[in-house]
Amino acid sequence: MILLQQVISGLATGCLYALVALGLVLIFKTTEVVNFAQGEMAMFCTFVAFSLLVVVGLPYWGAFAGALAVAAVLGILLERLFIRPLHKSSLLSVLIMTIGIMMVINGVAGWIWGFEPSNFPTAVSGEPVRLGQLVITMPDVMNLAVTCVIMAIFYLVFKYSMVGIAMRAAAENRVVCRLMGVKVNKIMATTWAIGSMLGAVAGILIAPVTFLDLSMMSEVIIKAFTAAVLGGFNSLPGAVVGGLLLGVMENLVAGYISTELKGAFAFALIVAVLCIRPTGLLGTVERKKV
Amino acid sequence: MKTVVTLLAVEELTVKFGGLTAVNALSFAVAAGTIHGLIGPNGAGKSTVFNCLSRFYEPAAGSISFDGHNLLNAPPHGVVKAGIVRTFQNVELFRGMTVLENVLVGQHSTFGGSFFQDMFATAKARAQEKAKREAALTTLELLGIADTANAYVGSLPYGKQKKVEVARALAANPKLLLLDEPAAGLNPQETYALGDLIVDLGRKLGVTVVLVEHDMTLVMRICDQITVMEFGRKIASGRPDEIRCNPAVIKAYLGEGEDIA
Amino acid sequence: MHRRGLLTSLLAAAVLLLPPQILPWFTDCSYYFYLIDLMGIFAIGTLGLGLLVGFAGQISIGHAAFMAIGAFFSGFTTLQLGWPFWLALPAAGLAAGVSGFALGFPALRLSGQYLAIATLGFGVAVPQVLVKWESVSGGFNGLKPLAPMLFGYKLSLEEDYYYLVLITLLLMGWLARNVVASRTGRAFIALRDSETAAQAMGINIAHYKTLAFAFSAFYAGIAGSLYAHLVRFIGATDFNLGMSVNYLTALVVGGLVSIPGFIAGAAFITALPHGVNALTRGLPGGMKAMAQNFPQVLTGVVLILVVLYLPQGLMQLWTGLKAGWAAKVRGRRGENSRDTARG
Numbered sequence: 001m002i003l004l005q006q007v008i009s010g011l012a013t014g015c016l017y018a019l020v021a022l023g024l025v026l027i028f029k030t031t032e033v034v035n036f037a038q039g040e041m042a043m044f045c046t047f048v049a050f051s052l053l054v055v056v057g058l059p060y061w062g063a064f065a066g067a068l069a070v071a072a073v074l075g076i077l078l079e080r081l082f083i084r085p086l087h088k089s090s091l092l093s094v095l096i097m098t099i100g101i102m103m104v105i106n107g108v109a110g111w112i113w114g115f116e117p118s119n120f121p122t123a124v125s126g127e128p129v130r131l132g133q134l135v136i137t138m139p140d141v142m143n144l145a146v147t148c149v150i151m152a153i154f155y156l157v158f159k160y161s162m163v164g165i166a167m168r169a170a171a172e173n174r175v176v177c178r179l180m181g182v183k184v185n186k187i188m189a190t191t192w193a194i195g196s197m198l199g200a201v202a203g204i205l206i207a208p209v210t211f212l213d214l215s216m217m218s219e220v221i222i223k224a225f226t227a228a229v230l231g232g233f234n235s236l237p238g239a240v241v242g243g244l245l246l247g248v249m250e251n252l253v254a255g256y257i258s259t260e261l262k263g264a265f266a267f268a269l270i271v272a273v274l275c276i277r278p279t280g281l282l283g284t285v286e287r288k289k290v
Numbered sequence: 291m292k293t294v295v296t297l298l299a300v301e302e303l304t305v306k307f308g309g310l311t312a313v314n315a316l317s318f319a320v321a322a323g324t325i326h327g328l329i330g331p332n333g334a335g336k337s338t339v340f341n342c343l344s345r346f347y348e349p350a351a352g353s354i355s356f357d358g359h360n361l362l363n364a365p366p367h368g369v370v371k372a373g374i375v376r377t378f379q380n381v382e383l384f385r386g387m388t389v390l391e392n393v394l395v396g397q398h399s400t401f402g403g404s405f406f407q408d409m410f411a412t413a414k415a416r417a418q419e420k421a422k423r424e425a426a427l428t429t430l431e432l433l434g435i436a437d438t439a440n441a442y443v444g445s446l447p448y449g450k451q452k453k454v455e456v457a458r459a460l461a462a463n464p465k466l467l468l469l470d471e472p473a474a475g476l477n478p479q480e481t482y483a484l485g486d487l488i489v490d491l492g493r494k495l496g497v498t499v500v501l502v503e504h505d506m507t508l509v510m511r512i513c514d515q516i517t518v519m520e521f522g523r524k525i526a527s528g529r530p531d532e533i534r535c536n537p538a539v540i541k542a543y544l545g546e547g548e549d550i551a
Numbered sequence: 552m553h554r555r556g557l558l559t560s561l562l563a564a565a566v567l568l569l570p571p572q573i574l575p576w577f578t579d580c581s582y583y584f585y586l587i588d589l590m591g592i593f594a595i596g597t598l599g600l601g602l603l604v605g606f607a608g609q610i611s612i613g614h615a616a617f618m619a620i621g622a623f624f625s626g627f628t629t630l631q632l633g634w635p636f637w638l639a640l641p642a643a644g645l646a647a648g649v650s651g652f653a654l655g656f657p658a659l660r661l662s663g664q665y666l667a668i669a670t671l672g673f674g675v676a677v678p679q680v681l682v683k684w685e686s687v688s689g690g691f692n693g694l695k696p697l698a699p700m701l702f703g704y705k706l707s708l709e710e711d712y713y714y715l716v717l718i719t720l721l722l723m724g725w726l727a728r729n730v731v732a733s734r735t736g737r738a739f740i741a742l743r744d745s746e747t748a749a750q751a752m753g754i755n756i757a758h759y760k761t762l763a764f765a766f767s768a769f770y771a772g773i774a775g776s777l778y779a780h781l782v783r784f785i786g787a788t789d790f791n792l793g794m795s796v797n798y799l800t801a802l803v804v805g806g807l808v809s810i811p812g813f814i815a816g817a818a819f820i821t822a823l824p825h826g827v828n829a830l831t832r833g834l835p836g837g838m839k840a841m842a843q844n845f846p847q848v849l850t851g852v853v854l855i856l857v858v859l860y861l862p863q864g865l866m867q868l869w870t871g872l873k874a875g876w877a878a879k880v881r882g883r884r885g886e887n888s889r890d891t892a893r894g
Contacts, residue, residue, distance in 0.1 A: 100854030
C-alpha cells in the first residue's frame with residue numbers, strides 16, 4: 001500500500017512537470033525553439049496571480065483566470081517581438097535569445113515584487129481524500145484533476161480541430177502551410193500563448209508548496225526538461241508520459257533510497273536518456289535530406 | 291583493344307526507408323577512365339544510390355565493390371580514403387570559408403600530421419600547409435577560378451560555386467568523382483562548357499566520373515555508358531545511342547515530359 | 552616599415568608589462584589589477600568556448616562545469632596532495648580536458664537543441680556532484696587554495712598575479728590562433744558549416760567533435776585553476792548556470808569567430824557587475840537592492856539586442872567601421888571596395 005501511496009503522490013507532482021514539459025514541447029514542435037525562459041515566464045505569471053489575489057482582492061479563480069490572460073499576452077508578445085525575427089537565424093541565436101529573455105524576466109520580477117518569499121494559497125483546502133489506506137491531499141487531487149482536464153482538451157483539439165491540424169502542419173513545413181493559406185504567424189502566436197499559459201497553471205499549482213519567490217521554478221524547469229527529454233522532445237504525449245514517469249520515479253527514489261539523491265536523479269536521468277536513446281520514449285528521429 | 295577495368299561494381303543494391311523501397315536490386319558497373327551517366331525521372335532513386343556510395347545510407351541488401359575492395363566496410367568519412375569523392379545537388383560548400391580554404395578541406399585526407407603539430411605550428415606543419423595551398427591554387431587554375439581564391443564562397447555566383455565544389459572534390463585526388471546534378475541551375479552555354487570541362491578533367495587527371503543528371507543533351511554528349519533508373523529499378527543500360535531509342539526509356543520519360551532541371 | 556613594427560611591439564610590451572611595477576608606487580590599485588586578472592582568466596575560458604561554439608559550431612551551455620573541475624582539481628592537489636602549482640595548473644587543464652572529451656561522446660549522437668539540453672544537464676550536475684564530494688570540494692564550506700609559488704616567488708599580490716595571467720593568456724591565445732589557421736581549424740569550421748560535406752571530404756566527425764569539446768574544456772580548466780588561486784575561496788555552487796551564461800554572453804557580445812573578440816567579450820562581461828557596483832555605490836539602500844539585479848537584467852538586454860541587431864557581435868561594429876573607413880579611402884581613388892572589405 002505504501003508503494004501505491006508513493007506512486008499516487010508521485011503522479012500528482014508529475015502532473016506539474018508534465019504541464020511545464022507540455023508547454024516546452026508544444027513550443028518546440030511548432031516553432032522549433034527550446035524555450036529556456038519557460039520557467040521564468042511561469043514564475044512571473046504566478047506573481048501576477050498573487051498580486052491579483054492580494055493587492056486587487058480578486059477571488060482565487062478570478063486571479064487564476066487573470067494570470068492566464070497575462071500569460072497568453074506575454075507569450076504572444078515574446079513570440080512576435082523576439083522569436084519571430086529570428087526564424088532564419090542560427091540555433092545558437094535563438095537559444096541565447098531565450099536565455100536573455102529568461103534573465104530579463106527574472107530581473108524585472110525582482111524589481112516589481114521584491115526579493116522576499118511569500119506564501120501562496122492553495123486552490124482548495126480541506127480534509128485529504130481517503131480511499132482505504134490511501135491518503136490523497138486536496139492539492140494533489142487538484143493537480144491531478146486540472147492536468148486531466150487539460151490533457152483531454154489538448155487531445156481533442158490537436159487531433160480533431162482545424163487549429164490542431166494547422167499547428168502540426170506548421171511544425172512540419174512552414175512554407176507549404178503559407179501557400180495553403182494557413183496563417184502561420186497566428187499559429188506561432190497561439191502556440192506561444194498556450195505554452196505560456198500551461199507554465200502559468202503549473203506555477204500557480206506549485207507555488208503553495210515551494211513558496212512564491214523568484215527562484216521557485218528553477219528546479220522545476222530542470223525537471224520539466226528531463227521529462228520532455230525522457231518522453232521525447234518532439235512528442236506531446238511523450239511530455240506528459242515523461243512528466244508523470246519522472247514524478248513517480250523521483251518519489252520512489254526518495255522513499256526507498258534517499259531523499260538527498262532525489263535532485264541528482266533528474267540530472268542522471270537526462271544524461272542517461274540522451275546517451276542511450278536521445279529521441280526519448282515516444283519521440284521520433286528527424287532526418288535531413290541531402 | 292583496350293582492357294576494360296571495372297572500377298565500381300554495384301550488385302543487387304536495395305535501399306529501404308520504412309515501407310518504401312527507394313532502390314530495388316540495382317546492378318551496374320563503371321569502367322575505369324569512363325564517364326558514366328545515371329539518369330531517370332524524379333524519384334527514381336538516383337540520389338539514393340549516390341548517398342549509398344557516400345556511405346550516408348545503409349543498404350538493406352546488395353554489395354558495392356570499389357577498386358577491388360568492399361565499400362560497405364567504410365564509414366562515411368572513409369570514402370575519400372578509398373578514392374571516391376562527390377559533389378552535392380544543393381551545393382554544400384562551407385560558407386564560413388573562402389574558396390581556397392574550401393579546397394584545402396578537400397585535401398584534408400591527404401595531409402599528414404596531427405592536432406598537436408597544428409596547435410604548436412611546428413615547422414613541419416607550416417611547410418605542409420604552404421605546399422597544400424600551392425596545390426590547391428593549381429586545382430583552382432585547372433577550373434579557371436584561381437582569381438576567386440580569397441573570396442568567401444557565399445559571395446560567388448551560382449555557376450562559380452559549383453566549380454568550387456568540383457575543385458574541392460578534385461583536391462582529394464580521387465579515382466572516382468560523383469557529380470550530383472552538376473548542370474542544375476546552369477543555362478545551355480554554361481552546361482555545354484561544363485560538359486567540356488568534365489571530359490577534359492577526366493582525360494587530364496585520369497578520373498572516372500559518374501554523374502546524375504537531368505539534362506539529356508549533356509548526358510548524351512559526354513557519357514560513355516548510361517544506366518537508366520525508374521522507381522528504384524534499372525530499366526536500361528548501354529551506350530548513349532542505344533539508350534536514346536530504347537522504348538522503355540522513352541516511355542519512362544514521355545509520361546512526365548523531360549525535366550528542365 | 553620594419554622600424555614601425557618594432558616600435559609598435561616595444562610600445563605594446565611597455566603598456567603590458569610596466570604598469571604593475573609602476574602604478575603601485577602612486578596609488579593602491581590592487582582592486583583594478585584584481586579585475587584585470589579576472590578579465591584575463593575569463594578570456595582564457597572564453598577562448599576555449601569560442602573555438603567550440605564559434606568555430607566548431609557546437610553548443611555548450613555548461614562551460615562553467617569545466618572551470619569548476621579545473622578549479623577544484625588545482626585546489627585539492629595543491630592543498631591536500633602538496634602538488635606544486637606549476638604542476639597543478641596544467642594538470643587541472645588536463646583533468647578538465649578529459650571530462651570534456653568524455654562529454655564529447657554523448658554529444659556525438661546529439662545535435663542542436665538536444666545537445667544544448669545535455670550540456671545544460673551536465674553544467675547543472677557537476678557542481679551538485681562536487682558539493683556532495685566533500686573530501687575534494689569541501690562541501691558547502693568550499694576550499695581555500697593558497698597563492699601560488701612560482702620560481703621561489705609567492706604571487707599573492709594582484710599586480711604580480713597579473714604576469715601569470717598575462718603570460719598564460721598570450722600562450723593560450725597563440726595556441727588557439729594556430730589551431731584556427733590550420734587544417735584542424737578548417738575541419739572544425741567544415742563540421743560547423745556542413746557535417747555532410749565534411750564527412751564526404753574525409754573528416755571524421757566523431758574525432759573532431761570530441762576534440763573540440765576536449766580542447767574547450769582544457770581552456771576552461773586552466774582558467775579554473777588560475778581563478779582558484781586568485782580568489783583563494785571557491786565553492787562548488789560558484790560555478791553555476793549564471794557563469795555558463797556569462798561565457799555565452801562573452802561570445803555573443805564579442806563575436807563568435809574572432810579571437811580578439813573572445814577576449815573583448817570576456818573583458819566586458821567580467822567588468823560589467825563591477826562597473827554597475829561602482830555606478831550605484833552612492834545610491835540609497837532600497838535602490839541598492841534593485842541595483843543588485845541590474846547586471847543580470849543588463850546582460851539579458853544586451854543578449855537580446857545583440858542577437859537581434861548585431862548577430863556577429865560587437866566585433867561586427869568594429870569591422871563595419873573599419874570597412875566603412877576603408878571604403879571612404881578607396882572611394883576617393885574610385886575603386887570597388889566591396890570584395891576587399893572583409894575585416
